[in-house]
Amino acid sequence: MDASIGIPPAVTEETEQFWAEAAQGRLVIEHCLACGAESFPPRGMCRTCRGRSMSSVEVVGRGRVYSFTVNYQRWLPDLEVPYTIVLVEFPDHPGVRVIGRLRDGDPQRAAIGLEVEVGFEPGPGGFAIPSFVAVDEAG
Amino acid sequence: MGSERFERRSVISGVGQSAIGREVPRSGFQLTLDAVTAAIADAGLGVDDIDGLAMFPGGGAANLPGYANGNLYEVHDALGITTTWRQGQVEGMSLPFYAASQAVATGQARHVVVWRTVKEGSAARRAGGRPAYGSTHPEAEGPLAWLLPIGALSPVCQVAPYATRYMYEYGVTREQLAWIPVTQRLHASRNPDAVYRDPLTVDAYLGSRMISSPICLYDCDVPVDGSTAIVVSAADTAPDLRSPVRIEAMAGVIDGRPSWEQWEDMGRVGYATAAAMWARTDLTPKDVDVAQLYDGFTIEAVWWLEAMGFCGPGEAGAFVEGGRRIALDGQLPLNTWGGQLSGGRLHAGFGHTAEAVRQLRGEAGERQVVGAEVAAVTNVGGIEAGAALLTRW
Numbered sequence: 001m002d003a004s005i006g007i008p009p010a011v012t013e014e015t016e017q018f019w020a021e022a023a024q025g026r027l028v029i030e031h032c033l034a035c036g037a038e039s040f041p042p043r044g045m046c047r048t049c050r051g052r053s054m055s056s057v058e059v060v061g062r063g064r065v066y067s068f069t070v071n072y073q074r075w076l077p078d079l080e081v082p083y084t085i086v087l088v089e090f091p092d093h094p095g096v097r098v099i100g101r102l103r104d105g106d107p108q109r110a111a112i113g114l115e116v117e118v119g120f121e122p123g124p125g126g127f128a129i130p131s132f133v134a135v136d137e138a139g
Numbered sequence: 140m141g142s143e144r145f146e147r148r149s150v151i152s153g154v155g156q157s158a159i160g161r162e163v164p165r166s167g168f169q170l171t172l173d174a175v176t177a178a179i180a181d182a183g184l185g186v187d188d189i190d191g192l193a194m195f196p197g198g199g200a201a202n203l204p205g206y207a208n209g210n211l212y213e214v215h216d217a218l219g220i221t222t223t224w225r226q227g228q229v230e231g232m233s234l235p236f237y238a239a240s241q242a243v244a245t246g247q248a249r250h251v252v253v254w255r256t257v258k259e260g261s262a263a264r265r266a267g268g269r270p271a272y273g274s275t276h277p278e279a280e281g282p283l284a285w286l287l288p289i290g291a292l293s294p295v296c297q298v299a300p301y302a303t304r305y306m307y308e309y310g311v312t313r314e315q316l317a318w319i320p321v322t323q324r325l326h327a328s329r330n331p332d333a334v335y336r337d338p339l340t341v342d343a344y345l346g347s348r349m350i351s352s353p354i355c356l357y358d359c360d361v362p363v364d365g366s367t368a369i370v371v372s373a374a375d376t377a378p379d380l381r382s383p384v385r386i387e388a389m390a391g392v393i394d395g396r397p398s399w400e401q402w403e404d405m406g407r408v409g410y411a412t413a414a415a416m417w418a419r420t421d422l423t424p425k426d427v428d429v430a431q432l433y434d435g436f437t438i439e440a441v442w443w444l445e446a447m448g449f450c451g452p453g454e455a456g457a458f459v460e461g462g463r464r465i466a467l468d469g470q471l472p473l474n475t476w477g478g479q480l481s482g483g484r485l486h487a488g489f490g491h492t493a494e495a496v497r498q499l500r501g502e503a504g505e506r507q508v509v510g511a512e513v514a515a516v517t518n519v520g521g522i523e524a525g526a527a528l529l530t531r532w
Binding site: 003006007008009010012015041066067068069070071072073074075076079083085087097099100101112123124125127129130131 | 268269270271272273274276277278279280283284285286287288289290291292293295296299300303304307348349350351352353354400401405
């Protein structure tokens with residue numbers, strides 16, 4: 001399925017690193033140098049201690065689907081449907097949730113609690129967008 | 140009881156609406172003037188009495204074609220008035236009358252007109268379907284930067300995961316929730332201004348096309364053209380007013396992450412707002428005679444049924460099943476004008492507020508709830524939320 005039809009993100013000071021890392025296949029979240037808290041999306045400020053010195057950390061472990069929807073409506077001309085949108089949380093990164101697609105596969109497979117691997121696929125404007133893969137399909 | 144209940148120094152004095160329809164062949168500006176002048180007359184006031192104006196949304200918030208109409212300064216110029224208070228956005232507390240109530244309660248103005256005008260019906264027709272969120276912009280900015288690129292191209296996609304999670308946690312079914320749009324359609328059949336008045340059945344609901352699962356066509360509100368205006372006045376002007384309605388209590392709390400996809404507990408929305416509102420009144424959920432609960436999507440009305448305490452968490456499915464409890468003669472008549480699902484997406488609680496005022500005045504015609512003295516009004520739920528009680532004068 002082609003996920004490249006759509007609207008690309010505006011890249012800002014806060015999000016530049018996320019999209020650059022995504023292009024390399026890495027999912028990064030914010031890590032506070034003062035208190036160690038992790039957060040997403042990047043704000044340039046720690047939501048826990050309000051510190052302004054933030055670094056990033058890569059999410060490598062598996063995630064679990066918190067919720068999802070299968071979109072059937074063609075909101076834009078040439079948009080390929082249906083596709084599944086998932087909200088993924090990570091046992092190793094409490095409080096972090098990332099929205100993305102569930103790549104390929106049967107939309108009926110989407111389920112709350114489904115275990116997924118981090119991944120990306122080509123999205124609008126040449127950006128790599130988060131696109132998770134069900135663990136048993138990832139092999 | 141918390142802070143002083145300033146809202147009781149304000150009243151809703153007038154409501155007015157333009158023609159409402161899937162397509163109304165007038166400019167958004169003319170619709171706005173129709174609603175604004177009707178609301179002022181409905182209050183028993185003259186245009187020269189108005190000294191405050193507000194609109195939703197503010198100038199920059201045009202994320203949807205047709206979303207924002209009725210520029211504040213052009214309306215101001217058209218009315219030829221002097222104002223001592225204005226606001227470009229009223230979503231601060233997510234009730235149409237919240238900021239205006241503050242303004243008149245603190246003496247910054249005496250009579251404030253607030254309006255919301257949509258031309259989303261015409262815009263959808265021009266686009267050949269309901270347009271993608273943010274499609275007026277070449278790039279997705281701010282909160283949309285995380286949503287649009289991955290294909291969450293509509294508010295439907297943003298809200299659908301809430302419905303998925305809610306149904307998963309509580310075992311509520313689509314067959315149960317269908318009774319919200321079905322019953323509201325029945326109410327709309329008694330509202331000459333509603334856009335959809337033909338009967339809707341549970342079978343038709345279940346057979347309708349899926350938009351973004353589990354949200355189907357009839358779970359979505361209807362984009363329309365139309366304007367709603369509300370006049371908010373200082374309570375001590377009541378002798379000058381035709382038929383004011385009291386603002387008993389109101390609140391708007393954001394106690395989670397104000398982001399559609401980051402809201403922590405998608406099975407529970409609006410609870411903090413409802414609790415803060417109830418803390419400002421001696422009335423209880425049992426005292427409410429009619430409920431105008433925001434219904435951009437069916438699931439949003441579900442949030443408010445539970446958050447406001449009309450039923451317990453996870454009980455909304457059983458509460459609405461069969462439609463009896465939420466009927467015009469039921470224990471909690473729900474969205475008696477048809478709501479946004481059948482009456483039209485007048486948005487941001489404006490249609491809901493207008494209906495609450497009409498019900499409390501006994502001016503709701505064929506859909507009047509007998510003896511309506513207390514009305515609940517709510518708006519949105521998650522990233523912005525408002526809840527209020529209005530009472531008969």
